[in-house]
Amino acid sequence: MAELLWSSALLSLAACAPDFRPAARYLGQSLPAPREPLFERRRSYFDSAATQLAREHGVLILHDGSTLAHGRDVAWRSNGKLEYEREFERGEPRGRWRSWFENGVLESEAFYEPARATSMSWWRADGSLSSRGEHVMGLREGEWSYFHANGLLAARGAYLSGERHGLWAYFDEAGRVLECGEFERGERVGAWER
Numbered sequence: 001m002a003e004l005l006w007s008s009a010l011l012s013l014a015a016c017a018p019d020f021r022p023a024a025r026y027l028g029q030s031l032p033a034p035r036e037p038l039f040e041r042r043r044s045y046f047d048s049a050a051t052q053l054a055r056e057h058g059v060l061i062l063h064d065g066s067t068l069a070h071g072r073d074v075a076w077r078s079n080g081k082l083e084y085e086r087e088f089e090r091g092e093p094r095g096r097w098r099s100w101f102e103n104g105v106l107e108s109e110a111f112y113e114p115a116r117a118t119s120m121s122w123w124r125a126d127g128s129l130s131s132r133g134e135h136v137m138g139l140r141e142g143e144w145s146y147f148h149a150n151g152l153l154a155a156r157g158a159y160l161s162g163e164r165h166g167l168w169a170y171f172d173e174a175g176r177v178l179e180c181g182e183f184e185r186g187e188r189v190g191a192w193e194r
Helices: 002-016 021-029
Strands: 038-045 053-061 067-076 082-089 092-100 106-112 118-123 129-136 139-147 153-160 163-171 177-184 187-193
Touching: 038 067
Parallel strands: none
Antiparallel strands: 038 053, 053 067, 067 082, 082 092, 092 106, 106 118, 118 129, 129 139, 139 153, 153 163, 163 177, 177 187
16 A cells, blocks of 8 residues: 555656756757857967067867868978968868978979869979879879989879879989889789889
């Protein structure tokens, strides 16, 4: 009998309990929407007096406090010459990227566009062209050429998603073929001619 009274008391308490579902729905609707990312330009300096700029770049500060590179990013060497300049859009590389050797000679230049093959070139510190080809968001893609310091072709071949793939040929500094053969996903395959 006592058990029956106890269970009926519990049932009556449950029936009298307040229904919080409408309040929960109301509170859920009044939660603030995540704020839009905030753009901030940041600077760092070589000296404590903040007179010699080392780097200037932009970031987006997201609602959770994390950051994404956004906009122009430029760095200088302590001698005042440019080290690099590049651009980002919401953390992804975009536009023209360039870097320079310490002596001020252009070291590299690449263009970034989403899902599109664009040009990339590399030079030596003396200004002579080292290599040239295309890439997709930083991964070498398609035909590439490499050059000796005297300007003659050193190697030529194709890339697929950043790996050597297809026919490749290598040349000496006089332009004679040293060897040629095929790559498959970065690995030499088949017979190579020397």
